[in-house]
Amino acid sequence: MTLLGSGIFKGMAVTFRNFVGSYFHRERLPTNDYSWRTEGSLPQHAGDYPKEEGEQLRDTTTVTNYSRNFPMLLHDGSEPMDTIRCVACQICERSCPPQCIYIEKSTEKKEDSSGKMQFYPATFDIDVSVCMSCQICVEVCPFDAIVMNSQFELSTPNRFGGLLLHQGDLLKSNDYYHKIHPEEAAARDKRIADEKTAKEAKKKAAAEAAKKKAEAKAGAETEAGDEKKEVAE
Amino acid sequence: MNEVVAFWILSVIAVFGALVAVRKRNLIHGVFALLVFFAGLSGLFLLLLAEFIAAVQVLVYIGAVGILLLFAIMLTERVTGDDDRRVTSRGWFWGLVVTAAVFVVLLLPAIQQLPPPKAAQTIDPSVKELGHKLMNPYVVTLEVLALLLTAALIGAVTAAQGVRMPKEEDSPE
Amino acid sequence: MSLEPLTLTDILIATVPLMLIFATLFAFTTWLERKALARIQNRIGPNKVGIPCTRIGLFGLGQPAADGIKMIFKEDIVPRGADRLFHLLAPILALIPAMLVLCFLPLNFPWIKNIQGLVKPFMLDGAVIFFFAITGLNTLAVFMAGWASRNKYSLLGGIRAVAQMVSYEIPLVLSAVIVVMMVGSLNAAEIVKEQADEYWFILSPWGFTAFVIFFIAALAETNRSPFDLPEAESEIIAGYFTEYSGFKFALFFLGEYIAMFAISGLAVTLFLGGGDGPGVTMNPEDQGLATEAFPGLSAVWFLAKIFALIAVMIWLRGTLPRLRVDQLMGFAWKFMLPLSILNILVAGFAWHAEQLDNTIITVITWVISFAVLYGAASGLNQLNRGKVRPREYKYAE
Structure with a gap:
C-alpha cells in the first residue's frame, strides 16, 4: 500500500523541480526568445509582416525544438497539391474541440505520391483565431498528414478572415517539418516506414496464405468430386 | 453616550431590515433584508456584552438559516414578484391589534419601571x-x-x- | 474585561494600518502568485512593468499597480435584467467579512500596545467563534453575486460555491474544535500562549491531522485550486463573477485574497503557534501581548508563517487539477467529516493522558493516536476509492 497522499507529493515534487530548474536552466523556458532581433527591427507596418516570406524559417528556427502553436498540412514532393498526404477523411474536423477546421472533400479521386487513387481536400481551412493548439488533430490523423507548425507572429491587419488559414498557407513540405522539429519528424518518418514494411510483409504473407488456401481448396474439391462419384456409383 | 448612539444606529438598521423583509415581494430581497435584521440584532447583543450570543446569532441565523432560506427559495418558482403590487390582507385590522398588544406587553417593564427578572x-x-x-x-x-x-x-x-x-x-x- | 471609552484615534490606529498592510500584501501576493505559477510552468511571468517611462523591469513588481489602474478605468458593465442593487452590493459584501475577520488574528503590532478594551478583538473570549461566524458571510456574497448577475453560469457558480462552502465549513470548524478543546478557551491570545508554553499543535498527531483537514477545508472555503469549482473557467466561464468587470471585479479579487490571508492567519493561530518564535515571549496577562527582542518581531513571525501557508497554496494551485463536483462533495462528507470526528475523540483521550503528566504514557498515547489516525485515514481512502475506468478514445487508437 502506498503512503496516503503520496501522489500529491509526487506532483508537488515535479512542480518544485520546474520552479527551481527554470531559474538555472534556460533551455527549460520554451518561450519565444526575441533577443536575436536588434532593437527597432520590429516591423513598423502591420502589412509588412513576414507572412509573405514563404516558410518563415528566419523566425521559426529561432524558437526551441518543442515550440508548437498551430497545425499545418504536410506534403511529400515539390508540387504541394499533387503530393498532399491528407485524404479529406475529416476525422480531425470532427475531433477538433473548438471546431476550427473546415474541410470540403473533392468529388473525384486523384493519384497521391505513392500512385494510389485517393480523395483530396478541395478546401482545407483552419481558423487560427479559434484554434486552441491542443494538437488533438495531430493525434487522431491516421495519415500523418497534419502536424504542428512553430510559426508565430501571425498578426494581420485584416480582422475578418485574416486569421483564416487556407490550404495554400497550411501546406508545408516534409523537409520543412524536419527543419523545425527534427526529432519528432525523424521518429514519425521511421514509424511510417516501419508500418509500410510491416504492411507489405503482411500483404505478402496474406497473398501466400491465400495461394496455399486456393491450392488446398482445389485439392479438396477434386477429392470431393471423387467421393461424389463413388456415392453415385 | 457612545452606547446610546450605537444602540439607536443598530435599532434603526434592525427595524429597517424587518420592515423591508415584510414588505418586499421579491423573495430574495426579502431574505437579505431579514439577514440585515439578524445582523442588527447581533450588534445589539454585542452591545449588551453577550458576545457569544452575538457570534452564535451570526453563525446560526445569518450563516445557516439564511442559506437554508435561500436554497429553499431557489427551489420555488416565481422568485421575483413585482414590488408595485401592495401587500394587502383582509385581516390587517386584527393583525395591527395583535401587534400593538404584543408591543405594549413588551414595553410594560419599561413603563412600570420593574426591576429585571x-x-x-x-x-x-x-x-x-x-x-x-x-x-x-x-x-x-x-x-x-x-x-x-x-x-x-x-x-x-x-x-x-x-x-x-x-x-x-x-x-x- | 474593562471597557474604557475609546477615542477615534484609538480606533483609527487599530484599524487603518491593518487594512493598509493587508491590502499591500494582497498586491504583492498577486505578483508572487503569477511569478511562482509561471516558474512552475517553465515560464518567466510578469517581468516588464517596473518603473514607468523606463525599461527597468524590477522583476515585474509594478504589475499589481498596472493591474489596479487598469481595473479602475475599465468600463463597469451591468447586464440588462440584472439586479442592479445586489450586483453592486455583492462585491462589497464579499470584502467586508474578509476585512473584518483580520482583526481577530492575534497580530501584535507594536502600535496597538496602548489601546484598551474591545479594540483588540482577539482578546475577546469568543474570537475563534466570531471568526467562523463572520467568514460564513462570504457565502452570502457569492450567492448574491451569482443570483444578481442574471446569468446561468453565474447562478451555477453561486450554487456550487454555496454547496461547497457549507460542506467544507463543517470539517473546518470540527478541526478547530480540537484546538479549543486542548486549550479550553476560544480566546485567540490564550491559544497562542498555550502553544508557546507547551508545543505547537501541528507537532502532535491529532494536531497534525487537524491541521491538514483545516488546510484542505480552508482551500475549499476560499475557492482555491484544486477546489476552485465555483469559478471553474473551463466549465462555467468564471462562475459567480462572470458578469463582473472593472472595479467590482477588483473588489472580489481583493476579498478573495484577504480571505486567504485571514484563514491562513487562523491556521497559524490555531496550529502554528501564532506570533511565537525565536526572540518572542508570550504573556497574556499583558493584554495578550508579547515581549519581543525588538518591536514588531512577533507580527513579523506571524506574517512569515502566513506567507509560508500562502506559498503552499500557490504551489498546490500549480500542481493539482480541479476536482469534479461529485469528488468534491464525496471528499468532504465521506473522508474529511468522519476523520475529523474521530480526531476529536482521539484528541479527547490524548488530553486525559496528558493530564497524568507521565512522559511514558504521553509518548505511548502519541504513538497510538498516530497509528489510529493514519489507519483511519487509509481505511477511509480505501473505502472511498472508486473504480477508475480507462479513458475511451473516439477516433484515435
Missing part, C-alpha cells in the same frame, strides 16, 4: 460561564437536544432519499 441579574454572559453551565447543570438537556437534532438529521436524509420500491423483475442475483 432575577435570572437576568445574575447571568454572566461570558463564554466560559456559558460553557460551564452547559456542561455541568444542563448537560442532560444538551445531550437530549443533540440526540433530537441528530434524529431529525437522519430523518431528513431518509425522507430525502425517498422510499425504495422493490422491483418485481429484480430476481436475487
Whole structure:
C-alpha cells in the first residue's frame, strides 16, 4: 500500500523541480526568445509582416525544438497539391474541440505520391483565431498528414478572415517539418516506414496464405468430386 | 453616550431590515433584508456584552438559516414578484391589534419601571460561564437536544432519499 | 474585561494600518502568485512593468499597480435584467467579512500596545467563534453575486460555491474544535500562549491531522485550486463573477485574497503557534501581548508563517487539477467529516493522558493516536476509492 497522499507529493515534487530548474536552466523556458532581433527591427507596418516570406524559417528556427502553436498540412514532393498526404477523411474536423477546421472533400479521386487513387481536400481551412493548439488533430490523423507548425507572429491587419488559414498557407513540405522539429519528424518518418514494411510483409504473407488456401481448396474439391462419384456409383 | 448612539444606529438598521423583509415581494430581497435584521440584532447583543450570543446569532441565523432560506427559495418558482403590487390582507385590522398588544406587553417593564427578572441579574454572559453551565447543570438537556437534532438529521436524509420500491423483475442475483 | 471609552484615534490606529498592510500584501501576493505559477510552468511571468517611462523591469513588481489602474478605468458593465442593487452590493459584501475577520488574528503590532478594551478583538473570549461566524458571510456574497448577475453560469457558480462552502465549513470548524478543546478557551491570545508554553499543535498527531483537514477545508472555503469549482473557467466561464468587470471585479479579487490571508492567519493561530518564535515571549496577562527582542518581531513571525501557508497554496494551485463536483462533495462528507470526528475523540483521550503528566504514557498515547489516525485515514481512502475506468478514445487508437 502506498503512503496516503503520496501522489500529491509526487506532483508537488515535479512542480518544485520546474520552479527551481527554470531559474538555472534556460533551455527549460520554451518561450519565444526575441533577443536575436536588434532593437527597432520590429516591423513598423502591420502589412509588412513576414507572412509573405514563404516558410518563415528566419523566425521559426529561432524558437526551441518543442515550440508548437498551430497545425499545418504536410506534403511529400515539390508540387504541394499533387503530393498532399491528407485524404479529406475529416476525422480531425470532427475531433477538433473548438471546431476550427473546415474541410470540403473533392468529388473525384486523384493519384497521391505513392500512385494510389485517393480523395483530396478541395478546401482545407483552419481558423487560427479559434484554434486552441491542443494538437488533438495531430493525434487522431491516421495519415500523418497534419502536424504542428512553430510559426508565430501571425498578426494581420485584416480582422475578418485574416486569421483564416487556407490550404495554400497550411501546406508545408516534409523537409520543412524536419527543419523545425527534427526529432519528432525523424521518429514519425521511421514509424511510417516501419508500418509500410510491416504492411507489405503482411500483404505478402496474406497473398501466400491465400495461394496455399486456393491450392488446398482445389485439392479438396477434386477429392470431393471423387467421393461424389463413388456415392453415385 | 457612545452606547446610546450605537444602540439607536443598530435599532434603526434592525427595524429597517424587518420592515423591508415584510414588505418586499421579491423573495430574495426579502431574505437579505431579514439577514440585515439578524445582523442588527447581533450588534445589539454585542452591545449588551453577550458576545457569544452575538457570534452564535451570526453563525446560526445569518450563516445557516439564511442559506437554508435561500436554497429553499431557489427551489420555488416565481422568485421575483413585482414590488408595485401592495401587500394587502383582509385581516390587517386584527393583525395591527395583535401587534400593538404584543408591543405594549413588551414595553410594560419599561413603563412600570420593574426591576429585571432575577435570572437576568445574575447571568454572566461570558463564554466560559456559558460553557460551564452547559456542561455541568444542563448537560442532560444538551445531550437530549443533540440526540433530537441528530434524529431529525437522519430523518431528513431518509425522507430525502425517498422510499425504495422493490422491483418485481429484480430476481436475487 | 474593562471597557474604557475609546477615542477615534484609538480606533483609527487599530484599524487603518491593518487594512493598509493587508491590502499591500494582497498586491504583492498577486505578483508572487503569477511569478511562482509561471516558474512552475517553465515560464518567466510578469517581468516588464517596473518603473514607468523606463525599461527597468524590477522583476515585474509594478504589475499589481498596472493591474489596479487598469481595473479602475475599465468600463463597469451591468447586464440588462440584472439586479442592479445586489450586483453592486455583492462585491462589497464579499470584502467586508474578509476585512473584518483580520482583526481577530492575534497580530501584535507594536502600535496597538496602548489601546484598551474591545479594540483588540482577539482578546475577546469568543474570537475563534466570531471568526467562523463572520467568514460564513462570504457565502452570502457569492450567492448574491451569482443570483444578481442574471446569468446561468453565474447562478451555477453561486450554487456550487454555496454547496461547497457549507460542506467544507463543517470539517473546518470540527478541526478547530480540537484546538479549543486542548486549550479550553476560544480566546485567540490564550491559544497562542498555550502553544508557546507547551508545543505547537501541528507537532502532535491529532494536531497534525487537524491541521491538514483545516488546510484542505480552508482551500475549499476560499475557492482555491484544486477546489476552485465555483469559478471553474473551463466549465462555467468564471462562475459567480462572470458578469463582473472593472472595479467590482477588483473588489472580489481583493476579498478573495484577504480571505486567504485571514484563514491562513487562523491556521497559524490555531496550529502554528501564532506570533511565537525565536526572540518572542508570550504573556497574556499583558493584554495578550508579547515581549519581543525588538518591536514588531512577533507580527513579523506571524506574517512569515502566513506567507509560508500562502506559498503552499500557490504551489498546490500549480500542481493539482480541479476536482469534479461529485469528488468534491464525496471528499468532504465521506473522508474529511468522519476523520475529523474521530480526531476529536482521539484528541479527547490524548488530553486525559496528558493530564497524568507521565512522559511514558504521553509518548505511548502519541504513538497510538498516530497509528489510529493514519489507519483511519487509509481505511477511509480505501473505502472511498472508486473504480477508475480507462479513458475511451473516439477516433484515435
